[in-house]
Structures are given as structure tokens and as C-alpha cells.
Amino acid sequence: MNKTSADLNCIELLATVAGQVLQAKSLREENAETQSASASETKNPSGRVSSCQVNLPSVRSHQVFVPGKSLFEDVSKLENRQDSNNMQETFGKDEEKVAVSNFLKGTELPTNYMCLQNAMNELVPDPSEGNCNREEESTSEVNILTQDSSAHTSLPKSSNPGHLGSLTHFNSLDESNSFSGRNLFKGGTCVTLLPDNIPQPLCFSSGKEAPTHVHKQSHSLCSEQPLETHLDFSQDLLRLQAKDDDDNFSDLVVPATTVPVGHLMPVIENTQLMQSQQIIKLHKEEASVTKGEMKGIVNDGVIGGDLHCLQHFSSQQPQGRKRRRTFKPSKVSIDTYKPSSLNPLDLDAKDTSVGSSPTTIEGSRRSRKRKSNEIHDCFPVKVNITSFRVPELSINLPETATVASLKRAVMEAAVNLLGGGLHVRVLHHGKKVHDENSTLIQMGIACKDRLDSLAFMLEPSGVSNTSMNIGESIFAYPKVKTQHGACYPVFTTGDDLEGSRRKTLNGLSSTDAETDASNNTEAQEKEDVVSNVGECAKLGQCAPCDSPTPATAALILHPHADVGQQTYVSFSGKRRTRRPFTVLEVEALVQAVELLGTGRWREVKQQVFSHARHRTYVDLKDKWKTLVHTARIAPHQRRGEPVPQELLDRVLQAHTYWALQLVKQQEDIGDI
DNA sequence: GTTAGGG
């Protein structure tokens, strides 16, 4: 599991370690005392640096180019149409909404929305200068920045708390949807950019222009083609191999073809740089480290055996060269800084780095003691992957789709694309290095003055054309085309009972729709609550949506995707804005429960609240709970908008009824 | 992914 996340982690660390390796020589000569805080922890008793410091790379996610115009137009409709309420719901604050508007117009979304968090904010260029520069974008492939020693020493844990990307986890953005289950980014681990304030980063590109601050190119949202999101993945990347549970290696090679994908990688929260730092100790003469080994080191250290960049370390050993140590897991250790906090990711990192081979660190420590005079074999290099790109993707969305739907679509596409794994490719002087058994010294890339000759690239692997796969899950639901051309899910409740219940609910909906048109908010609420019921009634009359041509790999989302829990996520990732239930909603809820019973909240959500995107079935359940409580307490003890006593009576009545039903059901089971 | 229940 988590192959993808493993891949990403691997790549991240790969970049980091590779950079460290490259920098080893110079750093080794640096005063060990100037090592950042992490170094102190890696000093052996003699005070010498026995390991190199590796920052978990803050790999910046590739940019999402939301196409532009048409998307803008379409989503603009979302803003202006009735769903504006939902937009408000989604984004909560006004400024957030503004931000979304900007996004729709081609500006970077607020980072914390598209899973990009604050760390990116300052990197976001002026929208006016970043719009749609596809050419610029095209030059931004996987770039690995190698910090020089000055940068290295200037990165104490407190110096760049918000800049240097580090791994962290974000749970608030996990929408419990399909992609979250994939754990693409393993708890939010993501790619971020190197900050501008990193002293003279050495940028390694694919050998083209070697942009120094590639990340600056990567923020604009390009809008050129309607309803297309472009993720540009580099054509060449490092190769990685994924190892499954059975130790089978699967080569993950995939041409970076145009694939429908989305990008939406969360960006690292940079506030816990040191917590996420890891120490990688290379007890090896650096010059003989092969590129493949570099990858393996990273891999084993971080992924803990789940992913291997190397075929086998032993098989990578240069022939005719005596190796005192190989980079087998037992001989390469990665010490993770153990923060005082309990950052899940940190724990994760530690667990994954050492958990799978508990003897690794032990062996390493023993080795360190035994060969304390070999500490100079370690050379720290700092590398950050600043960006990588994903091939373009095309996502078609109904105009009624929410931004959240777009986000999911993009994420799902990205997951589908990246699910096959990533490849890491090493480039030397812009050329792909195929002989991974070559040592760094043989390649001449161990020399300090040639660091800029090395580049790493990431590319998606697995399938050359994942287009057809992208939307499969989304297409799983039967859909109908509404009069507006939008696709809606078909209710599949089949039995007559369900049908009659639905019929009743529809009746309620219609009645309500006719009785309350004075209050816009209320009307909107009503619309949200019952509109899908109306749609439901029309289902049988509607022709199915045309399935997208597989070749176009179009994604069609529909509101059904919002039915799930927590599809509405607070913009800030914090507590959602309180949205008290209206009387209308309460009435709809009561009637639904009367018909469906308690404990069927998902159905209630689907049938009555599916368009009320801010109401999850958990919300409905909670509301019912509070309704029951409210009905039981004295009227003067009640707070908030008064609920008609008639409704409260029905609440208690239904509550009692279904409780009895449950008891009877259990008794029946007991009798059997 | 849903449901149930405590906070």
C-alpha cells in the first residue's frame, strides 16, 4: 500500500540525499560546528560530524493549470448561480471567496485550499505576471536544488520555520474521498518549493536552462483550453522501482505522456522543519556511491523497504572495486529527528525509516562505533526537489460541479497518474544517465565544481495512457442529464418501499418549494435540501448522460460525489463555519427520519440533503441527536432558532418509534 | 465509507 506515497517520499529523499552526496565534499570540510542543530545530534563523541543532514525535501507540487477561460466561465457560473450559497459555504469567509474568484480567473488558489498551504503564499507570484505562461511552465521540470554549504549552515531549526519545506501532515484537507484513501501524499506530504531566501541554491535542471528559481514559474494558473487542467510532468525522470510486499520489484517507467491528471498536491507545512529532518548517514566512501545507490539509500531510509530505487544494492556494486560497505538497509541508516511533539508524520517518517528493519540503526550505530575513524566517509548534501510536472489532463465538469468536485477530480486524476509510481531519472549535463552503476566519481559529479551538471527528474510511471482509468470510479454511478445538461446521479434504491418513501419526500419537497420563496436564504436552503429529490423524481424520464469518450478521458463529476462525509472542508482547514439548521431543514430531516428511520443517515443525506453540500450525513445525525435532546428539554431551556413544537413532537415520536423497531428487530434476531 | 456516541 501507499506505493505512491512511498514513491513520493522516496523521490523527495532521493533528491535530498543526492544533493547531500553531491555536496559532501565541501561540507565535509566545513566546520562541523556550523552544522545546524541537526548536526549536533549526529556528532559522535569526538565532535566530528559523522553523518550528514538531510532535510526532507520540500518538493513543491506541480502546478495546476486551470485552463482557463472556459473553466473560468463555467466556474463563474457557479459563483453566480444559485450555488453561490454553496460557494460561500465552501469558502466561508469573504476573503476566501475572493481568493476563489481569483483562482477562477487564473490566479493561484489560496494554498490552503487546493491543498497548498501557507508556505506557498509568499511564493505565489503576482497573478498579473504569471498568467498562462505555458512556455515558462514547460521549462519547469523536476528540479533539484542543492543548497550550498552556506545554506546548509544557515538552516537551523528556527531560521526558516516557514520556508524550508518539510514534511508534515495535513488532515484537514483530507476529504475522505476516493483519493484520500490512496494516500497519495501520505498524510499530506507534499512537494513544495525552495524559498527564495535560501542562500544561493544550486539548481539542477534537466540540463536546459537550469532555472535558479524554477518555482517562481510554477505558480500561475494557466487558462487556455476550456475545462482542462494541465499538469506537466517532465518527460524524463529518475527511475524508481517499487517493491511490493513480496519483494517483487516493479519497474515504474512511464513516458510522461499527456494524461488527464490533476495536481493538487498539498504543500508542506514548513513550521516543523527540524522535526521532519532526517539524518542520513552514509558510511561509505562517497566517491564510489553510485547513483543507483543514492536512490537506494533514500529509498530504504525513508520508505523502509516499501520502495526501492535499486534493483539490488549488491548488484549495483561497482565491479573490481572493493566495498567496505554496501548500501543495504542494514548499513545505511536514517535517523529521524525525534521532535518533542507527536507529529504523526514525524512518527511516520521514523517508523517507515527504521521500522521495517529494526536492525538497521543498530547496525549502523555499531558500525559507527566500530569505524569511528571513518566518519569522513560521510558527506552531507542538501537537495530539494523544487517542482515537478505532470502531463496535462483534461477534466470535463458539469457546470453545477463545485470547486470541491473539481479538486477531487484533479486529485483523482493525479492519483491515477501517480498511482503507478514515479521514476527518478538522473541527468548529467542534461543527458540521461543510463548506467546507474557508474560511480559519482566516475561520472565526475562528485566534484564540487560540477554540481550543476547533475539533475534529477521525476516522471509518472505505470501506464502510458491512464486516460481511460482516470474517471472510471467517477463513472461508476449511473447518471442522468438534467434539463440543464448537468449530470446527476440516479437513485438506485430499488424496492417499492423506498420508492414510496421517496415519493413522499418528493411531496414534501414540492410543497416546501412552493411555500417559501420570500426568503432567499431559506429558498436556497430549500433548494439545496430538496432539489435532488426533484431530480430524483425525474430520473426515470431522463436519458443517461453520454459517456465520455475514453479517448478524451473526460471526467464528469456530479453532485453524487459530494454525498460522502466531509466533502465540504473548511477553507482554512479549521472548524467549519456554524450553519444552524433552518426550520425547513429540520422539517425535511424529520420527515426523512420518519420514513427512513434513524441510523440511515447516508440515505437521508442522499435523498434529501444531497444538494446541501454543507450537510454531511454526520451533520444530519448530529442534528437529529440535538433535536431529540431539544424535544426532551423544557422550552425555556432551548436555544437558537425555535423549532416548532409540532416538529419536536414528531421528532420524539419518530425517535421512539424507530427505537422500538430496533428493539423488535433485535428481539427477532435473538429468537432466531 | 458509515454509524454511533462522547466531547
Add this chain to the structure above:
DNA sequence: CCCTAAC
């Protein structure tokens, strides 16, 4: 409304 255990 959040969180999480349990399923």
C-alpha cells in the same frame, strides 16, 4: 460541529 471507535 469535531473527533474517533467500531464496524
